[in-house]
Amino acid sequence: MSKRIGICSTTFARFDMASAAIKQIKKQVTGVKYIERYVPGVKDLPVAAKKLIEEENCDIVMAFGMPGGEKIDKLCAHEASTGLIQAQLMTNTHILEVFVHEDEGKDEKDLKELAYNRATQHADNLVKMLFKPEAMKKEAGTGVREGRENKGPL
Numbered sequence: 359m360s361k362r363i364g365i366c367s368t369t370f371a372r373f374d375m376a377s378a379a380i381k382q383i384k385k386q387v388t389g390v391k392y393i394e395r396y397v398p399g400v401k402d403l404p405v406a407a408k409k410l411i412e413e414e415n416c417d418i419v420m421a422f423g424m425p426g427g428e429k430i431d432k433l434c435a436h437e438a439s440t441g442l443i444q445a446q447l448m449t450n451t452h453i454l455e456v457f458v459h460e461d462e463g464k465d466e467k468d469l470k471e472l473a474y475n476r477a478t479q480h481a482d483n484l485v486k487m488l489f490k491p492e493a494m495k496k497e498a499g500t501g502v503r504e505g506r507e508n509k510g511p512l
């Protein structure tokens with residue numbers, strides 16, 4: 359049966375990471391079903407992801423979000439992250455959390471590039487996890503980073 363990939367993303371984010379990721383996956387695999395859900399902000403992602411798994415039978419989910427730079431935003435991001443982990447444990451299914459903090463970008467151009475790179479590189483991770491686990495194994499311990507330069511192995 360063809361794999362089902364869940365995608366959930368927010369309107370709070372300032373870049374459409376979901377579309378970038380779907381395009382990236384489509385370059386590599388065909389015959390996959392995408393089920394997309396959009397919510398206001400990161401704290402709405404855990405239930406959206408859990409529903410994608412339980413009600414839409416997704417094999418894996420990507421959850422995209424952009425926490426803002428304020429202290430309250432960081433708190434929200436941590437709460438969302440905890441929720442996403444809980445949803446994974448409740449469903450025994452991976453939810454790749456793809457968050458780009460707004461203050462990670464040096465300026466708007468850099469933030470956009472970072473968001474694109476992180477979204478597409480995590481999309482590559484998803485393809486490996488679902489279809490090429492051996493490729494993932496090859497990269498174990500190699501200091502891979504999503505969005506910025508890889509650190510490399512020690």
Ligand SMILES: Cc1nc2c(=O)[nH]c(=O)nc-2n(C[C@H](O)[C@H](O)[C@H](O)CO)c1C
Nearest residue numbers: 370398399400401424425426430431434
């Ligand atoms: C303070 C705050 N900060 C963020 C943020 O940095 N990034 C984000 O995606 N969403 C934020 N939200 C919205 C919440 O995640 C959520 O959408 C609302 O509380 C409604 O459930 C809130 C309320």
